[in-house]
Amino acid sequence: MIDLSIDIAMRQGDFVLSVRDTASVEVLGVFGPSGSGKTSLLEAIAGIRRPDAGEIRIGDRVLYSSQQKIDLPARLRRIGYVPQDALLFPNMDVRANINYGRHEAGEFESLVEILDLRSLLDRRVTMLSGGEKQRVAIARALMTRPSILLLDEPLAGVDRERREVILPYILRIRKELHVPLIYVTHDEAELNSIADRVLRLGR
C-alpha cells in the first residue's frame, strides 16, 4: 500500500507544475499529455529533481519539505525509479546492472525468475530490445527493496504488439512482491488495466 502525500510546486519551462494528492492505494496511475510534468513529478519523488516548494511524504517519512528544510538525498530515499528509456549502465552487463543496488543476497534469484531474465544475464545491455531493457531496469530497481517503484511509461519504448508481453510482468510484481507502484502513462487503456486510482495532470 502506498501512503503517499504530495503537495509541490515546480517550475517547468513556461508553466508551474502544481500537484496536490494524497493516495492510499497499491497502484497509483499518473495520467497526462506529454509536457504535463509526469516525469518531473517522478524525479521529484525519487530525489533527483528538487521542487521549488512544498512537501512529499511517504507514510510518516518526510522526503522533501521546503518549510522544514528537508531534502533527503536520492540515495537515502529507497525509491525505485525506472525511467522511460531504462538507462541501463552501458559499461556493465545485465547481471552487473541488476546487482548495482543490491541490498542483500537472496532477492536476485526470485527477481530473475519473476521477470524471466535468466537467458539475458550475461548479455551486453546494448544488445537488448526495449522490453528487455525495461525488465532489467525494473529488476535493478527492485534489488534495493524500495518502498515504492516508479515506472515512467514502461511500454513507451516497446512495440504495440509486444506490450502484452511486458504488462503481465508488471502485474506479477504487484501481485507477488506487493511493491506499491506509481505508474505514469499517457495511454488511458493502459491505466484501466493496472491502476487503482488515477492522478490527472494537465497544463
Place this chain on the structure above:
Amino acid sequence: MSAETWAIARFTVLMAGLATVLVLPPAIAIGWLLARREFAGKTLVETIASLPLVLPPVATGLLLLWLFGRRSPVGQALDAIGVEVIFTWKAVVIAMMVISFPLVARSARAGIEQVDRRYEDLAATLGAGSFRILRTITLPLASRGIAAGAVLGFSRALGEFGATIMVAGAIPGRTRTLAVGIYTLVETGREEAAWSLLVVSALLAFGAIYLSNRLVGQRGGV
C-alpha cells in the same frame, strides 16, 4: 642508434610515463570538479589550471625553481627531510607534470561532461554515494576521453623543454631528456648526434598522437 641516444630516449620515456601516471589523479579530480560542481571561485580555479598552457614554459620553470629552492617554505620543508629536487630526475618529472596538467585536466573534463548525468542520478536512487558513482559510472564512461588526455599529456611531457631546463638542467645521464639533449648537442657542435635524437622524438610523438586520435575517433562507439 648509439648507446647515448638510447639512454636518453629511455630516460625521457620513463620520466614522461611517470609524470603522466602521477598527474592523472589530480587532473581527473580538477576535471570532475569543473564538469560537475558549481562553486564560488570556479572561474579562478579554471584559470589557474590552464595557466601552464599559456605561460612560457621557461617562466613556469622559473616559478618551480623558486618553489623548490631553499628560499621557499616548500623547498625548506623538503630540505629538512633530506629530499633534493632541483637538478635531479624528480625535477624533470615535476616540470613535465606541471606542463602537461592543463591538457590532461581539460580532456578529463570534456570526457566527464559527455557522460549523461542521468546515469549518475539513477545510480544515486540505487543507493550509491558520490565516490561510488564516480568510480563505477562516471570514470568508466569517460575513460576514452581520459585516456586520450593521458596520451596527449604524455606526448607533451616527451617534448618538454623550457621548464625542464630551468629546474633540472641538462646533466648527461642524470637529467638530460630528448628535447634538452637536442639543444645541448647542437650548442656543443654535435649536430649529427642531435639528429638521431630528433628521429627518436619524431617517432615517439607520431606514435602518441596517432594513438590519441584513434582513441578520440572511436568515442562515439559506446
